[in-house]
Amino acid sequence: MTTRFSLIFFLVAALFSLALLAQGTKTYKEPKFDFDWSNPTVYPDRIILNISEDPAHSANITWRTSTKIKSGVIEYTEASADPRFIMNAFRLAATSTSFQSPEIEENKVKSIYHSISLKNLKPATTYAYRVGDSERWSEWFQFTTASEKAEEKFSFLYVGDAQNYILELWSRLIREGFKTAPDAKFFIHAGDLVNNAHREQQWHEWFTAGGFIHSMIPSMPTPGNHEYQPKSPSEEASKYRSLSVQWNPQFNLPENGPKGLEETTYFVDYQDARIISLNSNVELERQAEWLDSLLSKTTKKWIILTYHHPMYSASSGRDNPKIREIWKPIFDKYHVDLALQGHDHSYARGRVSPGENLLEGVNLRDQTGTVYVVSVSGGKMYEVGGDWDEFGAQKERSGGNTQLFQVITIEGDRLLFESYTAIGELYDSFELIKTPNGPNKFIELRANAIPERVNTKK
Incomplete structure (x- = not known):
């Protein structure tokens, strides 16, 4: 009886295992880091x-x-x-x-x-x-090094939050980005590079995931809210959020921003483009004064800003009205071309257009003000949402559950924006063309809709 029972038990267990294999695993086991x-x-x-x-x-x-x-x-x-x-x-x-x-x-x-x-x-x-x-x-x-010829063509990469599943999933994204644009001149990281500001293991994941790419393409990071956390779990300390203790030692960034915000608020002039990092976590008013003064003096053709918290959110319930109130008038005043953002773990792209200009139809060829982009590169996803219309902008492209990197190419009066998935598929694309007088000309290159799906959160 015992032998017969053991045989029956073995057969039942084997059938159960086969059934599990047929269905596939339903739980994900994260790697252990000693x-x-x-x-x-x-x-x-x-x-x-x-x-x-x-x-x-x-x-x-x-x-x-x-x-x-x-x-x-x-x-x-x-x-x-x-x-x-x-x-x-x-x-x-x-x-x-x-x-x-x-x-x-x-x-x-x-x-x-x-x-x-x-x-x-x-x-x-x-x-x-x-x-x-x-x-x-x-x-x-x-x-x-960069060229001294202002009109010479160059490309750079931009990604949103890496933050979660960094070594597991962000690695494939950044490597696909390098494969797509190996000659990129620099790499913008729009905040939340890690999930826990001071945790060594996560920073080690970030550096390991990028590997030699970090050593060959200059990084231009801006801090996200997850780069600001208390240093101690005590109740008193929880009232204060400090910049990641690793940030200043491991990054050697320009110190040309407001005093006290060096290496988080700064600018770079790359050929005929002024690229500016803003710190959307702290001192918005003081940065606004600095930005106004900085843009009033530039003669660069293109103005591109990066910061973490979106002017217009890609997900519902995550609006940032203070940023819009304090920074947007300056963006409008100096005709900022492109704003590259993170935070919302989904994708959205849209713009503010001047006057009575209409934003309808396919293969659009019309005038535009600042184009705002929100993107995510890591494995954590949020639901798509957010209404831009009530705030004076129109969202023209959105989607979720997709790891993305962006390649931005500037040549003279032309800026080409391309968004790609982690498996190298073109996801979104448009052009901005400088005009002699007035706003940029906007050309939609890929306007077909991709179904928005309900996303999962970690």
């Missing part, structure tokens, strides 16, 4: 090329090691096809800073961050560099 997974070693890691204030003549680089490496150096030179270019490398000492935050429970890692700014570089030139401590070195990386 506590020491994100610990630094004596070898350079988290090597990142940061956007600089003058990308035609300078480049900023940071990396990390364990505390055993007290100082860092960089070797760099003009790259060539002949591998003997390495014999011509210049060596410079980096600024090395100890990093530890014992007061933060989720961040007890001790490390050294090394940072350097390369100056007096030649425009439109490919350079190679490696970092280390004179004995332990990274591989050689390459990057190309």
Whole structure:
């Protein structure tokens, strides 16, 4: 009887397992990261090329090691096809800073961050560099400086929130972006790079997911609300939200913004475009004054802004009226061309148009003011929603449950915007054409509707 019972039990269990395989798994098991997974070693890691204030003549680089490496150096030179270019490398000492935050429970890692700014570089030139401590070195990386020719064509990448499932799912997105636009000149990250501002493991996921891409395409990050969190879980500390303790050590960004907001509010002039990062988390009024003054002096043809919280939300119940009240008049005053945003974990694109201009039909060729885009690159999704009409704008494209990256190309009077999925499919596209007098000409390149689905949240 016992043998017969065991046989029956085995057959039932086997049939049950086959049934589960036929149905597929219904639960997702997240990977486990051991506590020491994100610990630094004596070898350079988290090597990142940061956007600089003058990308035609300078480049900023940071990396990390364990505390055993007290100082860092960089070797760099003009790259060539002949591998003997390495014999011509210049060596410079980096600024090395100890990093530890014992007061933060989720961040007890001790490390050294090394940072350097390369100056007096030649425009439109490919350079190679490696970092280390004179004995332990990274591989050689390459990057190309901006051209001094204002009208020369260039492209850059833009993504919304990485935030969740960073190593699991954001990795495929950023790598597909690199595959689609390998010659992109910089990479805009519109906030919420991680979910928990001070957590070392998540920052390690972000750097690991991007890998060598971070080391070859300059990053231009702007902080999201998830880059601002209390340093302590205590009730008193919860009243205060601090910028990620890793932000300033690991990014070496322009310090040309308002005092106290350096490396979160800043601008870059790339050929004939002024690209501006705003910090939508704090001090909106003071940034508005700075932005007004900054835009009143620029002669650049294109003005592109990036910040985290959308002027017009892509999801219901997430409106940001204060940002619209304080910043939008300045956007309108100086005819900002494009606003690149995150936060809402879905996709939306629309615009504000002047006067009686109509926004109807297919293959539109009409005038437009600022085009606003909200996008998401990570694996966490929200429901699509939000009514732009009541706030004076029209949403022309929206969708959800889709990881996206954007390629933006500027050449003279033409700006081409393309949004792609994580599997490389074109999702949305339009052009802006500069006119001699008056607003931009808007050309819809892909207006077919994609069904909006109810999305899931983590």
